Amino acid sequence: EPEVTQTPSHQVTQMGQEVILRCVPISNHLYFYWYRQILGQKVEFLVSFYNNEISEKSEIFDDQFSVERPDGSNFTLKIRSTKLEDSAMYFCASSVETDTQYFGPGTRLTVL
């Protein structure tokens, strides 16, 4: 069964450094998303991406964040200058249409 994959599974970085989180959505899906989950809290929406552009973003998704689909398979989330409060699990999701979203296993980001 097709799955969303994410790399790395765990990323440790120093405050102020740039990180890129990578995702490979399910191959026939057209809509892509990033969510985050701070430890012990709810899953929160960051951004959605369709047709090579951002379609929605939350207040969390400020100028420090960017997304890109550099080729036909990868979908990336970049955080330019990480802060301590960026430490969280980051989930990529994809969907065929604008309904059921399938989530990847997540990348645990630890900012020191």
Add this chain to the structure above:
Amino acid sequence: EDQVTQSPEALRLQEGESSSLNCSYTVSGLRGLFWYRQDPGKGPEFLFTLYSAGEEKEKERLKATLTKKESFLHITAPKPEDSATYLCAVQARDTGNQFYFGTGTSLTVIP
């Protein structure tokens, strides 16, 4: 602001003891309600999508139902492997494709 509330926060059941989890929502026009299972340190695993009041979906020991204000996830004769956090998410008509998640119900099934 749209709200999704799940109860109880935590539930401990004996193996075979059936129960229900609740997800109440207040959105201005529901497009869909989604149930996921999340194991520790893992991503949400899709279970069900419900679109309209009265709809029901079933999968093995799980059954999801939807009314105009809430959804229930019924677990019949649970097994220890059903232990996980169950997440509810809603999608609203006027807020695009994003999902609003509840905080989840942590289910523990004791052998």
